Amino acid sequence: MKKLTISSLIAFMLVTGFGCNSNKSNSENSTDNTSASGTASDSSGMTSSDTTASSTMNATPTNQSANDFMLKAASGGMMEVELGKMAQEKGSNADVKAFGQKMVEDHGKANAELKTLAAAKNVTLPVDLIAEHQKHVDAMKAMSGADFDKHYMSMMVDDHKKDIAEFEKATQNEDAEVKGFASKTLPVLKMHLDMAQKANAKVSK
Template identity: 35%
Template structure:
């Protein structure tokens, strides 16, 4: 092998091999960014839906649940915002379009609002539990993993509460 070929090979290795860990770090960062975006959008959606429930529901149990959601998700969103700033990650600017559409459907409902809201909350919290379970197990950043682990029991409690609301306010 001539000297030029050896030099090219050495240069190629010098530039390509170090990129492996960088690519993995980029993928990890992208996964953490995805979690932060999804979690913040879901948190905003939950708060929006709960505010709507406080306004539209006539049922004390639904209003109590809604206030619980507002309190817990506001606290979680504040913690997530601090984490995002620390790690230079971006929060969602608003709830996802899907969640905005679901909120609009809830808003126009007059009859059986409580049943629709309860069903909405079961689905939303099933998705949240799945998202946070994945981050609790797989987030590359230890702060984000701990946030997901610490928040997961609260979300599981919300899911159980929402399931109880579905039983108390069955769809017609």
């Protein structure tokens, strides 16, 4: 009888001990799952926040002077391309025609870069020339041959001097991207001025 009682007591202790361990294990598993769930939730929240922050950083606003520069540079670039095409058709001098082709190539490339920059800053560029630039295009539509050569090259000298002054000013702008675009384009404009002056010296005689 005593043996039976002792055996029963041992069996009871084993069962009770196992139950405690089981409850402890279940409790730990529950805590771990809760912790993992919280971690996943936190991670998800951070990802959403990071995405929002990244989106905000990409939307870089521009200042008014940078905005004005882009608008005028866009119209000026379109005028250069349009007149360049006209020079290849109406010009009679080989240097004038070559200069016109250079304008189409270089300003076409610069116009595309400026369009990309403006889009990144939510700046809407003009699709038509401003009055100042349209006036030059209209005046030269009625010209051809030597008259066109003289007027075009003289205008290109004056125009590129103005462009260089505006782009040099833009290299000091607070907007880093606009400043970079102006700095990159400025040497090309100076090269154009040198070409224009040489061609103008030939056709103005």
